[in-house]
Amino acid sequence: MSEKPETPNIFDPFGMMKQMRDTSMENWAKSMTEFVNSDSFTAVQAETLNAWLATSTPFRKLLEDTLRQSMQALQMPTSQDIVRLAERLTNIEMRLDDMDSKLDQCLESQDRASEG
Amino acid sequence: MNETVNETMNSSSAERTTPFEKVCHQWHQATKNLDVYNQLLTRDAKIAQTPKQLIWTLNKAKLYHYTPQVSEDQRHRIPLLLVFAVMNRPYVLDLRPGHSFVEYMVEKGYDVYLLDWGIPGPEDRELKYDDYVLEYLPRVIRKLKSYTRSNEFSMLGWCLGALISTMYASLRPDDGLKNLILLTAPLDFANKEAGGFTKWVNHPSFDPDRIVEAFGNVPGEMIDAGAKMLKPVENYVSNYVSLWENIEDKSRVEAWHAMNTWVRDIIPMAGAGYRQLITEFYKENRLMEGTLKLRGERVELGRLRANLFNVIAEADHITPPCQSEGVMDLVGSQDKEIFRVRGGHIGIMAGRGAEKSTWPHIDTWLADRSD
Numbered sequence: 001m002s003e004k005p006e007t008p009n010i011f012d013p014f015g016m017m018k019q020m021r022d023t024s025m026e027n028w029a030k031s032m033t034e035f036v037n038s039d040s041f042t043a044v045q046a047e048t049l050n051a052w053l054a055t056s057t058p059f060r061k062l063l064e065d066t067l068r069q070s071m072q073a074l075q076m077p078t079s080q081d082i083v084r085l086a087e088r089l090t091n092i093e094m095r096l097d098d099m100d101s102k103l104d105q106c107l108e109s110q111d112r113a114s115e116g
Numbered sequence: 117m118n119e120t121v122n123e124t125m126n127s128s129s130a131e132r133t134t135p136f137e138k139v140c141h142q143w144h145q146a147t148k149n150l151d152v153y154n155q156l157l158t159r160d161a162k163i164a165q166t167p168k169q170l171i172w173t174l175n176k177a178k179l180y181h182y183t184p185q186v187s188e189d190q191r192h193r194i195p196l197l198l199v200f201a202v203m204n205r206p207y208v209l210d211l212r213p214g215h216s217f218v219e220y221m222v223e224k225g226y227d228v229y230l231l232d233w234g235i236p237g238p239e240d241r242e243l244k245y246d247d248y249v250l251e252y253l254p255r256v257i258r259k260l261k262s263y264t265r266s267n268e269f270s271m272l273g274w275c276l277g278a279l280i281s282t283m284y285a286s287l288r289p290d291d292g293l294k295n296l297i298l299l300t301a302p303l304d305f306a307n308k309e310a311g312g313f314t315k316w317v318n319h320p321s322f323d324p325d326r327i328v329e330a331f332g333n334v335p336g337e338m339i340d341a342g343a344k345m346l347k348p349v350e351n352y353v354s355n356y357v358s359l360w361e362n363i364e365d366k367s368r369v370e371a372w373h374a375m376n377t378w379v380r381d382i383i384p385m386a387g388a389g390y391r392q393l394i395t396e397f398y399k400e401n402r403l404m405e406g407t408l409k410l411r412g413e414r415v416e417l418g419r420l421r422a423n424l425f426n427v428i429a430e431a432d433h434i435t436p437p438c439q440s441e442g443v444m445d446l447v448g449s450q451d452k453e454i455f456r457v458r459g460g461h462i463g464i465m466a467g468r469g470a471e472k473s474t475w476p477h478i479d480t481w482l483a484d485r486s487d
Contacts, residue, residue, distance in 0.1 A: 025357070029349035033433075036345055037312050046321035057330050079238065086239035090175045097174055097255055104262040 149363045156359065160380075161373040164207035166219045168230070172259040176234025179256050181263070182218055186225045192486035194294055195227040195264045197256070201276035202233045202248065203339050203385040205378060208466050209274070212374040217465055220475050226486070227264065231256050231277075236386045241332040243386035245393070246410040249283045257291060270295035270482060271422075274465065275435065276393070279303060282443065283403070286420045287413055289448075295485045296422040296449075297478060300461050302435040304442035305401040311436040312346040317398045324394040328387040336382030346433050371468055378466075404442060417443060423451040425481045427464065427474065434461040453481065 010016070035041055071078045077085075172179035184191060198218070200206035209230065210218035221228050233252075236243060260269055269292055273281030278301030285296050308318045316322060327334060344351040362368040402408035408415040424447055428437045437456070444454055457464045457474050464474050 025349065025354060029347070029354065032349045033347055036348060037315060042316050042319045043321065045316060046319045050321060050323065050326065053326050053330050060330065083237075083239040086237065090239070093174055094251075094255075101255075101258055101262065108262070108265075 149360075152363055152369075153360060156369065156373050156376065157356075161212065161370070161377040163212055163374050163377055164210045165213045166210045166216055166222065171229075171263055172256065174252065174255060176236060176240065177252055177256070178232045178234060179259060180230045180232065182222050182228040182230070184227060185222050191225045191227060192483065193266065194268050194270050194486040195229060195260060195266055196221065196270045196272060196482070196486075197260055198228065198230045199253070199271060199273045199277035199281050200231070200233070201274065202236075202280075202389060203276065203336070203383060205381045205383065206230055206232050206277075208378050208462065211378065211466050212370065215371065215374070215466075215468075215471065217470070217475055220471060221479065224479050224483070226482070229260055235383045236333050238332055241328075241387040244388045245280065245283065248280050248389070249287065250411050250413075253280065253284050254288065254291070261292060267292045268294045270297070270486060272297040272299065272478075273301065274299040275302065275461070279397070279403075282417070282420065283408075283410065283415050285422050286415050286417050286447075287410065289419045289421050293422045295425070295482060296420070297425045297427065297482065298440065298443075299427045299465060300429050300432055300435045301426065301440045301443070302397070304404045304439050305398050306404060306442070307436075307438050310438050311433060313342070313434065314398060314436075314439075316342070317394050322394075324391045328391050331384075331387065333384040333387050334390045336384045339385060340379075340382045343434060375462075375466065404446070417446040418448045420447040421449055423485050424449040424453070425478070426452070426454045427478070428454060428456050429459050429461055429464045430456050431459060432461045432464075451485075455481075 068078045068080065167183040168180040169183065170178055171181050198206070198209055200209060210216045213219065218228055218230065231253075233248070257269065261267060271281050271285070271293055273279070273296070278298040281296060282298065282301060282303060284291075285293050305314055308314055317324070327338075331338075359369070359372050362372075396402045396408060400407075403415060403417070406414070406416060424444075426440060426444060428440045429435075430437060441454065444452055455477055457477075459467055459469070459473065464470060
């Protein structure tokens with residue numbers, strides 16, 4: 001939705017301010033795009049991500065372990081149990097899809113035979 | 117919300133007499149506009165309105181058939197399957213009534229089907245491109261062929277959907293695929309300096325394994341932030357400034373709202389698929405090198421024989437043109453054409469000028485090959 005700035009009208013101070021803003025935003029956008037494509041930004045981004053993962057992962061693991069142990073103590077299914085169940089359901093769905101396809105083929109050949 | 121916009125526009129035309137009344141009116145209008153602005157940012161627009169029916173599901177994947185709008189004798193014989201990327205919602209192809217690629221193609225007489233990959237859950241963290249290309253897509257096509265009773269079909273893949281479609285077309289050239297349309301297809305990663313993504317993920321410190329190990333599936337917020345960071349000022353500042361400036365322009369507001377609804381609807385990406393995308397494609401460029409294997413089968417682009425229409429966005433900062441061009445020399449298609457459009461990654465199909473700049477060209481190319 002961005003538009004090219006128009007020619008300034010010296011009798012319209014608000015128009016001139018708007019044009020100045022558009023020009024500065026355009027320059028800002030250009031310099032930021034160059035910055036995020038620079039080698040230094042790429043390196044800093046990758047290292048920051050690594051540092052964050054390194055510090056947050058142990059806490060996340062601790063939370064997951066605590067939750068799993070709590071659910072097991074309460075004799076309730078853990079998220080891993082539900083994941084395993086969902087995986088099995090997907091496998092059953094695939095079998096059903098194959099059977100559905102075979103049924104379609106049978107019906108098609110039956111139709112062709114009756115037409116012939 | 118639209119009523120509020122209209123009300124605001126009508127009241128702006130009223131005559132004001134004294135300077136005080138004018139200031140009061142401007143204040144009143146600004147508060148109303150602010151309310152509209154707030155609603156636009158927080159509420160969803162009505163999108164994906166073209167009538168359709170669900171004809172197949174498997175796990176999270178769904179196949180939709182759009183209700184034909186023209187009589188059978190005016191319809192093209194070969195059905196069209198739309199395959200979108202795995203990390204965004206596919207309804208960008210059917211954004212809003214009056215501005216929807218799906219609606220346009222249905223009105224042009226195509227029998228249109230849309231594959232929605234769905235939102236991966238924790239149980240899908242091991243899904244890879246091997247599964248998308250050789251498990252899901254063949255089943256979708258099997259269903260499409262039995263539903264339409266047509267042995268031939270056309271396929272349109274966009275972004276990572278184009279990558280999946282290309283691999284399928286190369287691995288299963290005898291499966292009835294007659295026409296393949298690729299939109300902003302990320303296929304060739306030889307140029308490690310092209311585009312921010314390629315540069316970021318090729319840095320030695322960037323380790324997709326650590327991300328997948330931490331999250332399982334890669335969070336949508338992370339993918340979204342990465343995409344927006346490629347043009348930070350445009351995405352985080354200019355976008356909202358221009359909305360405020362055009363807040364009284366109903367058509368612009370509607371377009372912005374629909375697009376923003378789609379942009380905000382972020383989904384995670386299956387962990388194993390993400391790892392494979394970064395390692396085997398972005399880093400090792402295996403597809404173009406001819407070393408890519410899916411479930412033990414080597415993907416040879418030379419085996420792709422379908423008629424090919426490759427649409428490239430000239431100002432694409434997510435998939436730079438060089439990532440889509442190289443495939444033309446490697447495919448085995450006799451009938452192949454490259455088509456360049458001025459615009460960005462999403463804009464060429466969902467932007468305001470798409471119905472004039474992109475859609476008619478796709479229709480013209482496909483119509484000649486769909487009967």
